[in-house]
Amino acid sequence: MQELLGTDDRQEAAPAGAAPVSFSHLRMWLRDLAISMVIAGLTIVFLYQPVKVEGTSMMPGLTDQERIFINKFVYRFESIKRGDVVVFWYPIDPSKSYIKRVIGLPGEVVRITGGSVYINGQLLSEPYILSDYLDRQSYPSALVEPDHFFVLGDHRNSSNDSRSWGTVAREQIYGKAVLVYWPVDKFQVLK
Numbered sequence: 001m002q003e004l005l006g007t008d009d010r011q012e013a014a015p016a017g018a019a020p021v022s023f024s025h026l027r028m029w030l031r032d033l034a035i036s037m038v039i040a041g042l043t044i045v046f047l048y049q050p051v052k053v054e055g056t057s058m059m060p061g062l063t064d065q066e067r068i069f070i071n072k073f074v075y076r077f078e079s080i081k082r083g084d085v086v087v088f089w090y091p092i093d094p095s096k097s098y099i100k101r102v103i104g105l106p107g108e109v110v111r112i113t114g115g116s117v118y119i120n121g122q123l124l125s126e127p128y129i130l131s132d133y134l135d136r137q138s139y140p141s142a143l144v145e146p147d148h149f150f151v152l153g154d155h156r157n158s159s160n161d162s163r164s165w166g167t168v169a170r171e172q173i174y175g176k177a178v179l180v181y182w183p184v185d186k187f188q189v190l191k
Helices: 021-047
Strands: 048-052 067-071 085-089 097-104 109-113 116-119 139-143 148-152 173-182
Touching: 048 173, 085 148, 097 109, 097 116
Parallel strands: none
Antiparallel strands: 048 067, 067 173, 085 097, 085 173, 097 148, 109 116, 109 139
């Protein structure tokens, strides 16, 4: 007599010579893990780059020796905006990289009076600057050329930036700071 099993009770017999179910699942898990690692590796190598902050020019937001990730492809899909923290090749010595905040966009007139920044005659609100870090000096008006950006450090009295050597060409900017990952207690997404 044949015994009938309900669909919930049905068990499939493993074909002769088949690997145990646990080995098959382990092999699929290892395959998925390997694929994930390759994707993560390609993402880090081609999309994101880890960099180390050197110096105090971006304090208090970024401090000396912090490790951050920069997005190397974001500006292929969106434009550079005022307030972005960018990494670029130093215009005077392209073997060095600098990190600064974008203040002036192409075609704008930037003026600094007593430490306050004016864009096209309008005072720029800069909540990321501590009053102790302001450079109270004045600088003449500067017209930002096409495809160039006026950049400043957040620690103004300790920053070598566009006030000293001028604007940064678009092609020299190679990334946007997006994430602090070290030290762990400073972990944050940068806005």
